[in-house]
Amino acid sequence: MATKATLQRESLVPFIQILGPDGMANPNDVVELGLKPHDFKALYRWMVLARTFDERALALQRQGRLGTYAPLLGQEAAQVGSAYALKPEDWVFPSYREHVVLAMRGQSWVQLLTYWGGNEEGNRIPEGIRNFMISVPIATQILHATGAAWAAKLKGEKSCAIVYFGDGATSEGDFHEGLNFAGVFKVPVVFFCQNNQYAISVPRTRQTASETIAQKALAYGFEGVQVDGNDVFAVYKVTKDALEKAREGGGPTLIEAVTYRLTHHTTADDWTRYRPAEEVEMWKQKDPIKRLRLYLEKQGLWSEQDEAKLVEEAKAEIAQAVAQYEALPKRDIEDIFQYMYAEMPWNLKEQLQELKEYLAEHGGDLPKE
């Protein structure tokens, strides 16, 4: 396993980095990834798309064209690197910031905008895609991933589950219970913590007195690993290894991807209230996209023209998604009452009728007051 930079102090868990902020990597470590130049370019393309989507979504929210939105700026490598290691039969349990993970798994940008635009249709995962819906209550999805992976094991299937959560989630009881169950039953699940250093305003040091989050795995009886979350190669490698181990019956792994949220928690937040600009600037120097571009350029795999072309394509792809999102048809109020149960009970039928009558009294919509 590659360990270009290990922590200065003695650590209970390994820290993995392959691609440094300067775009330099040990060639042997890169060979070990088993990736080809077209994979490098695909990783880069997804990261650029993620950032393009993120910038556009933020702008739409500021213009009142999207609801509250949780940006991923700075966390592109953690998300793209981990999702690139997944197989279609694996299950993904996201929190609310993993936009590009969902897209890489086959959900459309339009669907993501639909969700953040306040339309439940954004949660209708297309048939055949084993993504679960965005989970807003912190850490609760960790148990679902453990359960889904457990079911796969009981059914004798070779699929795994991966669950995404943040550093704040590790303080919740469901984090403990999810890891504990997974350890006891040795289920094929990967716990992927994006430690972006803040839970809204509260720093990582206020979540735990542990040196690392990864070492918490040791208490549950399985392996924990810390990875440079801004290094897409290292993230891919540790996730792939964890998934392979899970598939072979080796049980769960906790991955702590050390990264940084370069912007607000959501559009309703203001990061300047709780952290110095110098800290944010320092992390910008470790930008995950820049370092992969440097690597590609050094390898002669990327040119100015390639960059310009990709930026144009990404902008066009997202612009098309925005156009489709904004052209979505007006919804039927029955959507509020549908899908509560397999069959609609009498009280919902009655309440739906009540709402329909009220709207009919005002020409089919709410009264204008």
Add this chain to the structure above:
Amino acid sequence: MPQMTLIQAINDALKTEMRRDPTVIVMGEDVGVNGGVFRATEGLYQEFGPDRAIDTPLAESGIVGTAIGMALNGLKPVAEIQFDGFLPPAFDQIVSHAARIRWRSRGRYHVPIVIRVPYGGGIRALEHHSEAPEAYYVHTPGLKVVIPSNPYDAKGLLIAAIRDPDPVIFFEPKRLYRAFRQEVPEGDYIVPIGKASVVREGTDVTVISWGAMVRICLQAIEQLEGVSVELIDLRTLAPLDIETILSSVAKTGRAVIVQEAPRTCSLASELTALITERLLLQLQAPVVRVTGYDTHIPYLTMEQYYLPDAGRVRKGIEKVLSF
């Protein structure tokens, strides 16, 4: 036909469904090797093995949360929460997820889980072992809530709950677990969810109850002379069988609701509202509620003062008749 207690009927329902459907599993604290602290899962570990009668770590949110994940991936978990008083740690998973997943996913996912919970007072138990929390779950959209009052219904309702495509909270009145036996058919039958039962027909007053209180009501009715009481056992608390309730109260013009839960914002409150909203002009008297008090259920030395007994039910019936 075999005579069974309510707990034996529960056990028989689990065995029947586990034999019929290999995706059904039971999970919870002490449900495997030990067969459950009330013996509801007796023999399942021996017959179906540790992968289908699963002893879990002691963590209620973990039990329900992982059951949800299992259900998403094709299993039908029947999760046991050992006592009513230990259901609160699972509240978040039930309310924020189990109840919402069909709706949030627009039908892509649903959660066919059953959460079995020994329920209610009257067994001289420790504190946190005698709660009646149905109102929280009846109030929560997306759940079904079921509570049997006898062995026959217990088996048929539990089989129906396991086959139901939506999450079901299945309360079991522990006071009735071994209180009496009843003929229970072998093999496979269901009692449909959403259907109340008219335990006794009458014309003067309707008594509406569920769980262990149904027996208390019967006792009270048998003690009353010259009054024709119709007794309804709701059996399913969500969704309510509104037709059975309203047609009875429309006939009698009087309603008494008997529950062991605290009164304020309870199911009795909702039933009172439904009856008065729809039948005000047919009512001969205000609806009467006979309930637990708005305190915590006392420990074993005083719980009998809290739980409605036949005398309080008689008094409620007399009150609604004498208005």
